[in-house]
Amino acid sequence: MSKDNHKETLHSERRAFIKTTVLGGGAAILTGIPLVSYFIAPALKKATGKWVDFGAVEDLSPGSIEMLTYEFMVKDGWLVLPQRGFVWAKSNTDHNIKVFSSTCTHLACNVIWQEETNHFLCPCHSGRFDSNGKPVAGPPTKPLATLEHKIEEDNLLVYLTL
Ligand code: FES
Numbered sequence: 073m074s075k076d077n078h079k080e081t082l083h084s085e086r087r088a089f090i091k092t093t094v095l096g097g098g099a100a101i102l103t104g105i106p107l108v109s110y111f112i113a114p115a116l117k118k119a120t121g122k123w124v125d126f127g128a129v130e131d132l133s134p135g136s137i138e139m140l141t142y143e144f145m146v147k148d149g150w151l152v153l154p155q156r157g158f159v160w161a162k163s164n165t166d167h168n169i170k171v172f173s174s175t176c177t178h179l180a181c182n183v184i185w186q187e188e189t190n191h192f193l194c195p196c197h198s199g200r201f202d203s204n205g206k207p208v209a210g211p212p213t214k215p216l217a218t219l220e221h222k223i224e225e226d227n228l229l230v231y232l233t234l
Pocket residue numbers: 176177178179180181194195196197198199210211212
């Protein structure tokens with residue numbers, strides 16, 4: 073092999089190596105970004121939430137537990153979907169407010185407040201919680217989650233996770 077042929081061969085091998093590296097790197101980036109976002113995005117999503125305004129705090133009757141409903145739009149990728157639900161607000165006579173999640177801690181059905189029995193009842197497996205959200209009967213072992221809330225300009229705002 074002549075010296076010129078040897079140089080030409082080395083040059084074309086180097087070009088092939090660079091081409092492979094660039095193409096391989098590009099392919100890795102193109103497949104890696106969707107893969108990473110597929111696994112990371114749900115974890116990030118769980119951490120998000122929003123303050124929802126439930127209106128005038130004076131509308132809550134002291135000494136009662138009331139259902140507060142909500143509906144707002146949530147952007148999920150290209151879709152904008154409604155998110156609906158409700159929470160339970162317990163307003164004590166001293167205007168101390170507690171807000172309970174309506175999600176049963178057993179298998180996530182919605183609990184309903186029953187004034188006659190003074191319990192939150194879960195219709196799915198007859199779980200029961202007392203007026204402080206403590207489980208008292210049925211399969212649930214954990215209390216109802218209490219939700220972060222605040223009062224701003226006389227309105228009750230509750231932090232809901234999305
Ligand atoms: S989901 Fe509530 S008791 Fe099972």
